[in-house]
Amino acid sequence: MVVDKIRIARQFIDAIPHAQALGMQLGDMGEGWAEISLPYDARFVGEPSTGVIHGGAVSALLDTCSGAAVVSHPKNPGGTATIDLRIDYMRAATPGETIHARAECYHITRSVAFVRATAWDADADHPVATATGTFTVEKQL
Template identity: 60%
Template sequence: MTDISREDFARAFTERLPHARAIGLVVEEIAEGRARAWIPYDPRLVGDPETGVMAGGTVFTLLDTTCGAAVVGHPLSGGVTATLDLRLDYMRAATPGQRIRARAECYHVTRSVAFVRALALDDDEETPVAAASGAFTFTPRAEQEAEA
């Protein structure tokens, strides 16, 4: 990853992404191809005022960013990534008033593409809010080091 602490790296990752700051995203962990993050419940991010359910785009942003963080944390990654493809399966509405957590795993990499899967959960650990799978491009660490 980098020579800075994992906590500082996670904080810097969020600070560089305006959309992550806008939804209050907090990265808890970036390590060895895994990441965990969460967003607090925020009435500004509600998609349906009658029910208080968070907007689907907010869940998508949480999962996309957490997947990207997992790629950045992979040992072969040079720390730069972009989403190529991301599929979300929404399984149920998030419970109003609860934060939404995401965990992602980079389970396979090729020379420049990483494959990731993730879950979004609220307090109900048994039934995910959404599941994601995607492909992300990345700059390999060796290639970045060779350019330096």
């Protein structure tokens, strides 16, 4: 049952066109949590003089990862949509390095899921960005 939920959640995330366009790679996933990484790509640079990845690409990663955590939660019967998302950018991601994200759905009601997420690169002790968000709980995918 739980394994099935995770499998469906994986298919759900894999079918997102924009996640594919950014080359996101779904990592581990459990009940109410997910890990996704974003390999470095010169097309996603936001500051041409340094080669640092655009904050928007990090936002897309954190949003997708947060959504994956909601979809994989046993109390969420279906899909999800973002209600709001706040992102704090602690530092620039190091150019050339893959950005990893982990999101956790720490509370869920019949209508709203609450999520925290963190992004980091090779230096895992110093996060690149953190996010908190609320998401809808849907009856179906």
